[in-house]
Amino acid sequence: MTDRIARQWREAPSPLVVFGKRGNLDLLLAIDVAAERLGLAAGLALAQARAMHPTLAAVPEDQDADARLLDAIANACHRYTPLVAVDPPDGILLDIGGCAHLFGGEEKLRDDLLARMMRLGLSARAAVAATIGAASAAARFGDVATTADASRDARERLAPLPLAALRLSDETVAALARLGLKRIGDILDLPRAPLAARFGADLLRQMDRALGREDEPLTPRLPIPHYLAEKSFHEPITREEDVLACVERLAARLKTALTARGDGARRLELALFRTDGAVKRIAVGTSRPLRDPQAVRALFVERLAALGDEIDPGFGFDLARLSVLNAETCADEQIGLGTREDQAGLDRLIDRLSARLGRRRVSRLVARDSHIPELAAASVPAQAMTPAEFGWDTFRRFRAEAGLSQRPLRLLAKPEPIAEVFALVPDGPPARFRWRRALHEVVRAEGPERIEGAWWSEEGGPARDYFHVEDTAGLRFWLFRAGLYRDTALSPPRWFMHGLYA
């Protein structure tokens, strides 16, 4: 059985309304309790409301901010279950199947959730029901006290609710209302075929989903971790050492689970739930499946050091959750074989460097199957690689067979234009050129090596003639002429500096 909670929220400071344009009209979209007491209601025209109450405070809607708030609340709801989905514009769905007992039952969980929302200054409504449809209907339209009673039959609970609770389009609801069908109970026992023929399949589908006749999947907003361990604190923790100690304890618990399944963690995430609802998520990757709690802790030490003040504990974290996002089969290790230990040591170093500096900054060079110089090699995060994928063996064979000329030791990120190029013959190497404001007099040159762009794509641009030149001081450069002199009609050839030799 799957239970859901659907929640609704509204903004609530002083007598205040939020308005937005619907069609040609500025309508009230949300009102607070004080405004409700004045006799206003959502859906009223702003002009009319202002005529009734000239002192009314009205703010325009901000859908982005609403969405962000909703997302933040959904984030905070992860403390109850990993299965959280956002139900825009104003709802959040939690799948609490199997975890309600951790909070003392469904009712207790709902009360805790509502109390938390209240503390954050949000007015929310929540309902627990067996289907997404029923929970959403009960939370938005039901009298929570009665309709949320999970023990009663779904039909019985839904029957008194207005048809709009079935998540139907406004036109459908209006058309049904014209026929005198206003409550869900009115259509529950009507023949299905004529209903479908007249109002479309959507009506029946939403009804079936609410009643649990058709399954409706919940799309979680975050991937569901393979393993997780969590710890809540009565007294919120703020110090880094406490967080790290907690990480180690959680990792020790994960280790048991991982060992039982023969897995190791490749990517771990630590979620720290702040008392005020904010959630900090810190992820670390590893280059080999990992179980050792000490090593996990060491990675988070680097990560926290790198984040520094970004981890703002505020009034403290009251829940910490360590989850394994990616797991891989991890062979049990032997101890004492030198080579393996060295490899493990190197992997640990790569992990620590990656955790501190960022995964992309610790890389290995990989040969790519391309003849265009800047595409022939790439940097790939070292954590992601196994030595078999580097491709240098293939490159070496190719180099030997093709008799590839020596390449420059350092390749500039982008070819830099060089000026005042003077070549003795149009297709020959330059005799002198200016690069980065210095004039270089060429004394020796090798080339050209012509590298054509790929004809099937724009990649690489026009044909290039590469030259390996040496200037009077002994500096050696790899430069090229983009475009050929025979094509000067199109555009004159331009010269670029691409690399530096030792």
Place this chain on the structure above:
Amino acid sequence: MAAAPLSSSSAEPTAARIEQLRRQLGALEAPGGHPGECSALLALGNPAIDGALGGGLGLSALHEIAAAREAEVAAASGFALALAARMMSWRGASAAIANSWQAREDARAVSLPASTRNVIWIAEEFSLVENGALYGPALDGIGIASERLITVTAARMRDVLWAMEESLRCRAVGMVIGEMRPRGIDQVATRRLALAAAGGNALGLILYTAPDDAPSAAVTRWIIGAASPLNAERGHGIGPPRLLARLARNRRGPLGTWIVEWNSVEQRFELATHSEPVAGAAFDRPHRTAVA
């Protein structure tokens, strides 16, 4: 010390015993930046240079390479990578050259398993933009096994130093090269790196993008530039990398200036003395007689 048996202390002190104590002392002093005699050496493969170095560059120690000027960073990185290539194909005692220091090298031949000969290149992002990043297809030509090279980029100098320190402590790393600008590093930082190097088994190499004469804890300092071609060579093909290497500081022996060419087939430096008469260094070179 506690391991020394009581009986030996009462016995007559022999030369061997004194030698042993000396070595123990040397080992104790080693973390202070003076690598003891027991440390392994990375030979450059050239008798003249290795002679000046007392056999080669000490592992578990910090060394510095500075580009003669900013335009010559490529030459300096070529020198550093050539050393890395020698590290990757560690030959220890099996080098072809035979002379007096080589014999000593043989005596304490250190075997270095392949798994500990990884090379880590750490550079500041700024420098990569300025001077270009290492280009894989060229490394192969120098003799670097790209599979055993890990490149690290850092946004700040602090992170470069941190990454160097961490890498130097790792037993699986044979050489750590940190490319940086000379201004951002002080003696405390080099001292930290020297200590980290002494604790591990890796050779630490700071690669400055410009020369620097600040005091440092490094054992040697090299100033590397490109060697200018001779008039006679104009118009000819371009040969192997030719560098003007100046040993500007050496705690273990004399200084010197050499013009070297990197022989990528035999993976060793060769003196390009035929092209530059001033290459001869001002110190005794006993290997000359040994070879003759």
